[in-house]
Amino acid sequence: MTEFNFELTETEKDRYSRQMRFNAIGTSGQTHLKNARILLCGCGALGTVLANTLVRAGVGFIRLVDRDFVEVSNLQRQVLFDEDDAMQGVPKSVAGAKKLGQINSLVSVEPVVAHIDRGNILELAKDVHLILDGTDNFEIRYLINDAAIKLGIPWVYGGCIGSHGQFMTILPGDTPCLRCVFEAAPGPGEAGTCDTAGVLGMTINIIASYQATEALKILSGNSDAISRDLVYLDCWENTFRKIKIAKLKGKVDCPCCTHNRFEWLEGEQGAQTTSLCGRNAVQIAHAKPIRLDFEFLSKNLFHLGNVSFTRFLLRFSAEGCDFTVFPDGRAIIKGTDEPDRAMALYARYIGH
Amino acid sequence: MSVRVHIPTPLRPNAGGQAIVEVDANTVGESLARLVEIHPAMGGKLFENGNLRRFVNIYVNDEDIRYLENLETQTKKDDEIAIIPAVAGG
Numbered sequence: 001m002t003e004f005n006f007e008l009t010e011t012e013k014d015r016y017s018r019q020m021r022f023n024a025i026g027t028s029g030q031t032h033l034k035n036a037r038i039l040l041c042g043c044g045a046l047g048t049v050l051a052n053t054l055v056r057a058g059v060g061f062i063r064l065v066d067r068d069f070v071e072v073s074n075l076q077r078q079v080l081f082d083e084d085d086a087m088q089g090v091p092k093s094v095a096g097a098k099k100l101g102q103i104n105s106l107v108s109v110e111p112v113v114a115h116i117d118r119g120n121i122l123e124l125a126k127d128v129h130l131i132l133d134g135t136d137n138f139e140i141r142y143l144i145n146d147a148a149i150k151l152g153i154p155w156v157y158g159g160c161i162g163s164h165g166q167f168m169t170i171l172p173g174d175t176p177c178l179r180c181v182f183e184a185a186p187g188p189g190e191a192g193t194c195d196t197a198g199v200l201g202m203t204i205n206i207i208a209s210y211q212a213t214e215a216l217k218i219l220s221g222n223s224d225a226i227s228r229d230l231v232y233l234d235c236w237e238n239t240f241r242k243i244k245i246a247k248l249k250g251k252v253d254c255p256c257c258t259h260n261r262f263e264w265l266e267g268e269q270g271a272q273t274t275s276l277c278g279r280n281a282v283q284i285a286h287a288k289p290i291r292l293d294f295e296f297l298s299k300n301l302f303h304l305g306n307v308s309f310t311r312f313l314l315r316f317s318a319e320g321c322d323f324t325v326f327p328d329g330r331a332i333i334k335g336t337d338e339p340d341r342a343m344a345l346y347a348r349y350i351g352h
Numbered sequence: 353m354s355v356r357v358h359i360p361t362p363l364r365p366n367a368g369g370q371a372i373v374e375v376d377a378n379t380v381g382e383s384l385a386r387l388v389e390i391h392p393a394m395g396g397k398l399f400e401n402g403n404l405r406r407f408v409n410i411y412v413n414d415e416d417i418r419y420l421e422n423l424e425t426q427t428k429k430d431d432e433i434a435i436i437p438a439v440a441g442g
Contacts, residue, residue: 042442044442045442046442133442134442135442136440136441136442137440138438138440158442159438159439159440159441159442160439160441160442161361161362161439161440161441162361163361164360164361164439165439165442166436166438166439181409182407182409182438183406183407184405184406184407185407185438185440186407186437186438186440190407191362191437191438191439191440192362192441193440193441194441194442197362197441199441204442207442230436232434232436232439234361237371241411241414241434241436242414243411243414243416243434243436244414244415244416245416247415247416247419248416248418248419251418251419252418293396299365351440
């Protein structure tokens with residue numbers, strides 16, 4: 001990767017003066033930020049807060065990747081978008097980049113409209129200093145983890161549901177990785193998603209702000225100040241736990257960071273999509289079959305008002321698509337022939 | 353010895369809506385067994401074929417039981433056991 005070493009201009013020194021007066025940043029930290037490049041995966045709830053905060057902080061380059069379009073139901077928590085964006089159905093990364101350009105024209109934002117998968121993540125991540133997680137599912141997070149460990153790039157995980165959320169910072173070779181801490185994610189339908197269990201905008205702002213602070217530390221040359229815990233908080237119940245995970249490094253037999261087996265990058269884990277030609281439908285199947293709890297899933301989807309299930313399949317409709325889901329996690333989503341959209345809908349309603 | 357088991361929000365419907373369940377036990381394994389006795393619906397959420405499910409993480413006083421003694425980890429009076437799930441949304 002080409003490393004840049006641009007000095008701060010007088011305009012920048014004035015613009016970032018309050019941040020530079022913060023002792024740990026100073027001229028040196030701000031200069032590091034100016035020359036820093038990050039990959040932000042997801043420009044939704046966490047992603048817009050991360051992008052907003054870090055563009056204002058003067059991070060030099062942000063590659064902003066998202067597969068989705070702005071909708072009215074995003075506006076409660078996705079801080080870069082407005083009603084016009086929703087009405088026009090603008091791609092999130094494009095709408096985000098436009099707003100970010102108005103906020104700070106001195107930094108560079110590269111919008112990418114794409115579904116992040118094992119085919120493109122190494123290319124997206126190869127020239128950055130840090131990866132930030134603004135995604136909404138573990139499928140992509142394990143993929144980010146694989147790519148980050150393989151390339152030796154730090155990354156910051158964040159997740160939110162309802163009023164609770166968690167974050168952790170991964171420095172390859174130093175801290176435990178995501179798979180050391182969460183050996184497996186709850187299977188689809190095992191835990192709520194923001195679309196089934198809801199989420200408060202405040203939870204998002206808090207978790208993304210912590211993630212952005214971790215990013216600021218790493219990018220400004222203050223990696224020694226990172227959180228080495230898994231932080232779990234609930235802003236409704238006013239609880240805050242610092243889970244001590246540092247000692248897991250080397251203690252758990254991690255396929256990813258101990259054995260360098262990148263199962264998501266290699267396609268041994270995760271879901272694959274197949275467009276069912278002429279049927280306007282996409283099938284999603286897991287590389288390793290899972291087991292769905294239909295009773296639990298149907299309770300999560302109760303608000304849709306059209307869920308029914310037998311021992312063999314579960315059916316419901318949402319956003320103009322008909323879902324048929326099987327106990328091993330396979331699903332046929334009718335009403336779209338776009339694999340990316342089908343994956344997004346799967347993550348939204350069934351989860352992972 | 354009485355320990356407090358913290359139930360995460362997504363699992364509370366399986367624990368009578370409670371955030372904290374107090375149980376008498378000397379190890380983490382015993383604590384979770386008591387919890388399942390009181391709230392049988394928790395059983396399938398925490399265990400599979402007698403083992404902890406792979407995405408269920410258990411912490412005693414915020415220490416991960418995987419670098420302690422797993423389910424054999426001793427507990428003492430007023431210890432706090434937390435079940436922390438991976439949070440997917442965002």
